[in-house]
Amino acid sequence: MRAFKTVRSMFLAMLLAGASTTVASAVELKNEDAADYAIKVKSVSMETTLNVSAHQWTAVICVGGCTFSARGMGRVRAKRDDLVFVRDGKLVREAAPKASR
16 A cells, blocks of 8 residues: 555656646747846746856746846847847847747
């Protein structure tokens, strides 16, 4: 009986982990400029400022999407696998490329 409860608990934990991974996703942030920037990132679960160096790439984990903003650079909303670029001092969002079949 104890083994059954352990297996059932493991199954429930995997089910919950699988459900939660569909909510969170990574948004790629790439600074294409030669300058460093402080980018504010906000989602339902966090708010932070990322210091992004020139030509740096980073992945940001977003729950339900994130808003990226910086003074004088604009604001973009990104979700599930979108790409956010700093280009010529502005924030630009591009949709994630579609997978080929």
